[in-house]
Amino acid sequence: MWQEAKANDRKIKEVMADHKKRAERRRAYYNSKIGDPRQLLRIIGSTVKLYPNGEQYYFHENTNNLMPWQGDTTVRIDRFDGRSLLDVIPQSSFGNHGTLDDEDFDDREELNFERYRDLVEADRLHLTEKQRLESVENEWVKLLDRHKALMEMINPQKKKSNAIGYDYGTNNASNDGQTEESDILNDILFNLDCLTLRTLSPLYP
Numbered sequence: 704m705w706q707e708a709k710a711n712d713r714k715i716k717e718v719m720a721d722h723k724k725r726a727e728r729r730r731a732y733y734n735s736k737i738g739d740p741r742q743l744l745r746i747i748g749s750t751v752k753l754y755p756n757g758e759q760y761y762f763h764e765n766t767n768n769l770m771p772w773q774g775d776t777t778v779r780i781d782r783f784d785g786r787s788l789l790d791v792i793p794q795s796s797f798g799n800h801g802t803l804d805d806e807d808f809d810d811r812e813e814l815n816f817e818r819y820r821d822l823v824e825a826d827r828l829h830l831t832e833k834q835r836l837e838s839v840e841n842e843w844v845k846l847l848d849r850h851k852a853l854m855e856m857i858n859p860q861k862k863k864s865n866a867i868g869y870d871y872g873t874n875n876a877s878n879d880g881q882t883e884e885s886d887i888l889n890d891i892l893f894n895l896d897c898l899t900l901r902t903l904s905p906l907y908p
Contacts, residue, residue: 731856745843 762768769779774790786792825835 727856731853734853 763781766779770782770787772778772780772784772786774786774792778786780786821835830838
C-alpha cells in the first residue's frame with residue numbers, strides 16, 4: 704500500500720512538472736510572437752577612405768572613350784551605363800506628379816516626421832553622435848538578449864551527458880534528443896489549435 708501511494712505521488716509530481724514546462728514554453732512562444740519582427744532590423748554604416756585614381760578618372764572623363772547610344776546616336780554613354788540596355792527612353796511629363804491629395808500629403812508628412820524623429824530627439828537631449836550610437840547599440844543588445852532567451856525557452860538544449868546510445872537487442876537506440884524536440888513541436892501545435900479568437904487578438908493587432 705505504501706509503495707503504491709509513493710508511486711502515485713511520483714506520477715503526480717511528474718505530471719505537475721510537465722505542465723509547468725509546457726506553460727513556460729507556451730508563455731515564451733506567445734511572447735516571441737507578440738514582439739514586432741521589424742524590431743530586429745538593424746541598419747548600420749561605416750566610414751571609408753577614398754583613394755583617388757587619376758588615370759581612371761581622366762579615362763572616364765574623356766569623351767572619346769564613350770560609345771553612342773543606339774536609341775540616339777547623338778548621345779554618347781559609357782559602356783557600363785544602364786541606358787545601353789534600353790532602345791527608347793519615354794518622355795515623362797511632370798504636370799500631374801507635383802500635386803498630392805490629402806491622404807498622400809499626410810503620409811509624406813508622417814514619413815518625414817518618422818525619418819528625422821531620432822535626430823530631433825537626440826538634439827533636444829543634447830546628445831552627441833557617439834552617445835546616441837552607444838544608446839542604440841545598448842538597445843539593440845538588450846533586444847537580442849531578450850530574443851535569444853525566449854528562443855532558448857522554446858527550444859531548451861539537452862544537457863550533455865556521458866551516455867552512449869547502445870542497442871541491447873531491442874532495436875531501440877537512444878533518441879532522447881529527437882523525442883524532446885518532437886514533444887516541443889507537438890506542444891506548440893496543440894497550443895495553436897487551442898487558441899481562440901479572443902486569445903489571438905493580442906498576437907496580431
